[in-house]
Amino acid sequence: MRTVEEHAGVVTGLLHRLPAQLLPLAEARGRVLAEDLVAGLDLPPFPNSAMDGYAVRVSELEDRAGDPIALPVSLPVSQDIPAGRTDTAPLVPGTAARIMTGAPIPDGADGIVPVEHTDGGVGDPGAAGATVTIHDLPVPGRHVRTRGEDVAVGTVVLPAGTELGPPQLGVAAALGVAELPVVRPARVLVLSTGTELVVPGQPLGPGQIYESNSVMLAAALSAIGAEPVLAHLVADDVTAFRAELDRAAAVGTPEQVDLIVTSGGVSAGAYEVVKDALTGQGVEFAKVAMQPGMPQGAGVLATAVGDIPVVTLPGNPVSSYVSFEVFLRPALLAAMGHAGTTRPLLWLPLSAPLDSPPGKRQFRRALVDAATGTVAPWGGPGSHLLAWLAGSDAMIVVPEDATSLEAGAPVEVWLLD
Amino acid sequence: MRTVEEHAGVVTGLLHRLPAQLLPLAEARGRVLAEDLVAGLDLPPFPNSAMDGYAVRVSELEDRAGDPIALPVSLPVSQDIPAGRTDTAPLVPGTAARIMTGAPIPDGADGIVPVEHTDGGVGDPGAAGATVTIHDLPVPGRHVRTRGEDVAVGTVVLPAGTELGPPQLGVAAALGVAELPVVRPARVLVLSTGTELVVPGQPLGPGQIYESNSVMLAAALSAIGAEPVLAHLVADDVTAFRAELDRAAAVGTPEQVDLIVTSGGVSAGAYEVVKDALTGQGVEFAKVAMQPGMPQGAGVLATAVGDIPVVTLPGNPVSSYVSFEVFLRPALLAAMGHAGTTRPLLWLPLSAPLDSPPGKRQFRRALVDAATGTVAPWGGPGSHLLAWLAGSDAMIVVPEDATSLEAGAPVEVWLLD
Known part of the structure; x- marks a missing residue:
């Protein structure tokens, strides 16, 4: 079984630093500066x-x-x-x-x-x-x-890698700069698979559930400044699935993306469209020592029209979301030029005990109690318990060697938005 | 002189809770849910x-x-x-x-x-x-x-006031909901005044500076989910200025906004276009006991085509930005339905001493040192020192009665983005 770090390394290795593009200041908020901004004048320009x-x-x-x-x-x-x-x-x-x-x-x-x-x-x-x-x-x-007391001409005012927030855009404007070179956002095709899935708003038949992963993953991508592209819902049909992937890989077309993210179709069952379509095609499927999110896949798919990195997430909604947080979020932030790619991290004492499977890193939905400075698991570990995820504000990370933690034990906590 | 709290109360009182609108899930990220989301089915819908x-x-x-x-x-x-x-x-x-x-x-x-x-x-x-x-x-x-073990039909899954992030949108999709009622974002006209101002990208003459406040304020508005509308740069001309305001107040037109924010033209000088145009027109100008940001104004301007709330910020870039943080950010977040309207707040010891004027609350640009858990002022208090603001990641809030703080003294710190 792969460790979390091993698989994170594989996913990060799929993505290269994205190229720069020039953007007007009004569109550059949240982007990362691709080159040093050197002052072309003094600020103030005159006493x-x-x-x-x-x-x-x-x-x-x-x-x-x-x-x-x-x-x-x-x-x-x-x-x-x-x-x-x-x-x-x-x-x-x-x-x-x-x-x-x-x-x-x-x-x-x-x-x-x-x-x-x-x-x-x-x-x-x-x-x-x-x-x-x-x-x-x-x-x-x-x-x-005095002239130049804020900024002297020729100095680096904003180094490459700066995240452009309001004050950074303000100082660029004050220097007379109308456009900035920023790292282009990653375009990511999001593709949910599963014959049981129905699009929200349509009637639900027996044995069917509403598709939620693509909306959730697209929102998670937007939240970090990436550009999600939603594919049509793909049933468990290998040919239709491969056709979607080939479109997304086609170099130089409007459909081309930097990464394909799928959810579902990667576990041990008899009908696993993602596994069936991609096994032996450059994408490696592996079990990762984590809960939720054990069945994972990643690699570069070679098609007739271009190569395309693919990350395949498990289909249970909580597994899918946790996999995004653990693997895709840091990898995409790095590709988009961000220096800090981790969530704000705290160590807090547990206010309630929890159990964790041996040999797996467990990611548990959690609520932080700011008043007492403690954290509590929120809902059970079941990877279908999406409403509990929606009610949480943090994730507890339980190490592989812990199977039972008492109340009061300090745990690593990731603060979600 | 007004206290900071008194003026904050005036600004907050200008803005009412904005109405709801229905949005597809893919467009609702970051918005606030306007009504409880009640489950229309069990999750899972079947065992x-x-x-x-x-x-x-x-x-x-x-x-x-x-x-x-x-x-x-x-x-x-x-x-x-x-x-x-x-x-x-x-x-x-x-x-x-x-x-x-x-x-x-x-x-x-x-x-x-x-x-x-x-x-x-x-x-x-x-x-x-x-x-x-x-x-x-x-x-x-x-x-x-089992059926309904995550969500039972009829229960409130997301209460009104919930901020819609990826998991919340995911659970709405899982319930088959395609659109959600969310609080409409505030539309805000941003208007910089000053004959000395030149638009970035144009050549700069003697005595002129580049206009930076509108880009900075627009980015700050976007960052909290509001919709900035940028006005053409207005010279110190009362008639042109009033015409811009009237356009923005016109009820039922595409130009109508919820709030006008101006910068500049409010201090004690001889050419103060904002003061000259708005004194006695429903907007009250006041000195607020703070540094930077002392000259402030706020009120409801009555025009022939509609009434419009106006907040007038001082023109120095740092004053303008600090005023946004202290007055506009919390007021707008509240109007857009957010429960939490303050920045993450910490008390940290100073790593360097600082001075502060008596009787004024001072807001100082600062850098947090996560390794030592301390905070240091970053640059002097001058309200034209925008590059220092761009290099900071926090604000130190020095109370009105403090004039000199030693290294080691605990101070209130606002964590900026």
């Missing part, structure tokens, strides 16, 4: 005021010994500099310039007097007779944002 | 086998005293039941039925012998002369999934 007030030469408010002159003092207001002014003139000696937050500091000025430290000014700034009376001496450099 | 094997009457493998008969024993195989078989017949007395995982258990059978406990069967199941030799006695009920 500007951090306050609404008056720009002055501080030395003009000091005497020859460098001591402050007697205050208040009135100065003519020689110009008005709103934010966005593109033709700011140097500061006329012996005057002040009214200035707004973010506006360029005129050449010659080295201090900002906040408007609260003045009389607010008299007359139209820049017009004849306009003055401002200053009550408090400014400190040179205070309230001045 | 079925948890193993590939043979369905038997256990009593036929016991003697009159109820003790096991001598094993191995051979039984005729009277039918074959693959998964999906819709015409399963009752089990003929004195025979076994070959059965696959998930297939319906025939009436009369009460035990499953896993295929591993048999000779695997001889002959075509159901054909004359087909037999199976059983080595181990089955336990009644073992490997039988």
Whole structure:
């Protein structure tokens, strides 16, 4: 039997790092930057005021010994500099310039007097007779944002591998960048098999159940930024199944995907369409020492139109979901450039005992109790108990050598979304 | 000056719970369920086998005293039941039925012998002369999934307010539900103001900077499942600005939104387009005791074509982002039906000292060091230092009465995405 790590290695090895694509900032959220973002300009691009007030030469408010002159003092207001002014003139000696937050500091000025430290000014700034009376001496450099103090031109602002969230996209915009090279998302064909399956919304006959894995796996793929492609439901028919796979492998077509994920048809039964269609075709089927999720398969299928990685998950819904979490989620996140590919992980004491089969790693649905800092299994281990999975917020990972854990025993816990 | 809580109350009060809409499962990920999902059927819908094997009457493998008969024993195989078989017949007395995982258990059978406990069967199941030799006695009920053991018809499987992730969508599909009623996302117009602003990708003149707030706020809105609508960049022109707002308020038009968020134009300067356009129009401007983000505004603007809630954020990028986190994120999440509206919160010791202005709640960009379990401020408090925000993964919240914190002091930390 394969260990969980051995099979995880096989699945990860199937997927290569995806290529980059250029995206407008508005579409790049959640993606991973494919190349370093190097600043093409300084931020701020020019010295500007951090306050609404008056720009002055501080030395003009000091005497020859460098001591402050007697205050208040009135100065003519020689110009008005709103934010966005593109033709700011140097500061006329012996005057002040009214200035707004973010506006360029005129050449010659080295201090900002906040408007609260003045009389607010008299007359139209820049017009004849306009003055401002200053009550408090400014400190040179205070309230001045110097050029490049946030970002210096030429520095790496966001290294390749950065996940692009709102602040990262904001800083790219501030640098004037309209598009970023990001790792392309993985396109993944999701294919459920089983003659017993009926599409939700259709009537259910005796012996039939509604198909739930494809919706669940597609949502899990979307949640990590991959692009799910849903195949039509395939009955337990080897020819129809192979035809779907060949379409998805066809190089250069719109149907081509990076990976095929199937569910069902891989256990020891007499009608196992996935196993029947793929055995000896490059896909290796193996038992993995875990519960749920023992029957697994993975490999590269060679078709006449192209090669395509295939991962075959077991069909029970909980087995399928756990297999995604354990094998596909980390492998796909890595292929899409993410550095962190694991769930947030905690060690918490159990609030209730649990049993686990010997020699298998058990993944149990669980609920974290934040108030007590403990975790409890939620529902039994049965792999058909999907409603319990829907009510859980975590998974407990029980190691292979543990068969019985008492309340209070610390366990590894994966926090789900 | 308003407290942070007072202004948060004003912003939250502007937004009402959004109405429900029906969405196909494939589009409902991340949304909040608007009504209880009640099971319309049992799950499993019929008793079925948890193993590939043979369905038997256990009593036929016991003697009159109820003790096991001598094993191995051979039984005729009277039918074959693959998964999906819709015409399963009752089990003929004195025979076994070959059965696959998930297939319906025939009436009369009460035990499953896993295929591993048999000779695997001889002959075509159901054909004359087909037999199976059983080595181990089955336990009644073992490997039988009973009808309704996961979900009983009529029970609430997902209560209103549930966030729909992959397992929740999976269980809805398993119940045959193709669409779910979910809370509609908030549509939010994002409008940056400032004559100094230039759209990324265009050349930058002297005194100009690239507009970054709208991209950043739009990404922050998308990240919580809201629908950002980006307005054209509005210069500091009251008429143009009001025209944009009126378009967004027009009831029943495609342009109508649930909320307008502006950035810039709200401080004490002489050219404050947002303040100039909205003062006395239902929007109240206030100073909030926080750093960054002191100048804030919020209210309902009445226009000729409809009323529209407006939240005005300060224009400095870091102020704008922090204001989103503190006021808009929780208010919008609540309006979209989410129960949890706060960031994951920790108390961690500082690894470096920090200063904070008296009487203001300070929000500092920060980095968490998972290895040491500490947090450090990342960059200074300046509200133009956007690159430092892009490099941080958390915010430290310094209370109003703290002016200086030593290394080692525990602080409240919000974990960003």
